[in-house]
């Protein structure tokens with residue numbers, strides 16, 4: 613599929629979930645085929661009463677996608693690809709599930725990890741709040757406001773609390789990463805900013821002379837049904853993954869790169885209610901991985917993660933999944949899977965789906 617249509621394909625996968633009475637499918641046409649043949653095939657496709665939602669039409673036939681279980685045998689696993697000399701760039705790596713992966717890469721390689729996030733590097737937390745849990749910290753913030761005569765605005769208090777807890781976690785994560793013996797750098801920048809992000813990539817090449825692997829995990833969600841989405845919110849979610857991926861595609865030196873891993877989502881593969889922007893962005897990553905993997909000597913792979921028991925998964929999503937017996941990926945399992953994927957030798961796919969409860973997920977997608 614042409615990359616320019618990839619986002620649309622993801623968008624329609626979510627559309628079909630939100631408007632289940634409308635039959636939606638994306639049809640990928642091989643434009644080198646004679647137009648008379650394509651026109652005939654397209655009319656047949658429109659008349660077909662099936663649940664396929666992603667179809668390719670070529671001169672040789674009609675193609676649909678099916679998930680295959682490809683759990684590798686131990687004999688297919690080689691050595692871990694990164695060592696003490698390696699330099700690995702990890703966007704989103706100081707927080708969330710990408711940080712769990714960074715921890716394993718640091719442990720195994722002891723190499724150089726360049727981490728990127730928007731959060732400024734936090735200052736050490738003051739002694740007086742360090743031992744407070746979330747509930748006590750909230751009380752502390754309220755008391756502080758009262759004492760200074762500031763109005764008590766609950767939303768502001770919650771925002772401050774969230775920030776403090778995130779800063780605390782980032783500091784703890786960076787300390788844990790450094791404790792592995794790996795060399796850790798943290799850069800505060802927005803990956804949507806081509807000048808800043810591209811500049812960092814150039815700087816890594818200039819300073820270290822190499823970049824062996826990239827894990828692109830930066831991402832945000834702002835879930836809302838399509839009818840309630842604003843263009844600004846759509847752009848925010850989409851550009852965080854897509855603009856940054858295009859910077860990587862442009863600035864990386866493929867001849868030196870062993871791995872480029874995009875953190876994509878089952879939402880890109882299947883679509884999801886309230887995630888038209890996120891599905892679209894992740895489906896773009898899937899198709900970009902397919903495209904780059906054909907052209908670059910190293911491996912490019914998009915991993916369609918199902919929900920982890922960590923990171924951006926909201927309480928609401930947890931409730932929906934629990935009601936459908938869809939289990940979350942335990943953190944050690946997700947980390948183990950990525951390590952395995954990095955060690956895989958021989959034939960390797962550019963798009964991989966990793967989720968618990970795949971049959972239940974498929975049923976949910978089919979609207980059952």
Ligand SMILES: NC(=O)c1ccc[n+]([C@@H]2O[C@H](COP(=O)([O-])OP(=O)(O)OC[C@H]3O[C@@H](n4cnc5c(N)ncnc54)[C@H](OP(=O)(O)O)[C@@H]3O)[C@@H](O)[C@H]2O)c1
Nearest residue numbers: 704707708709729730731802803830831917919920923924
């Ligand atoms: N958790 C899951 O179950 C799950 C499932 C499927 C796919 N994924 C994918 O896995 C990745 C990580 O998810 P997560 O759950 O760990 O999310 P998370 O906890 O919200 O962490 C997201 C990370 O991305 C960074 N980030 C966001 N926007 C950025 C920007 N514009 N520039 C630089 N850094 C940015 C954040 O740091 P700052 O806030 O400091 O910028 C943070 O480190 C995402 O791409 C997500 O789509 C996660």
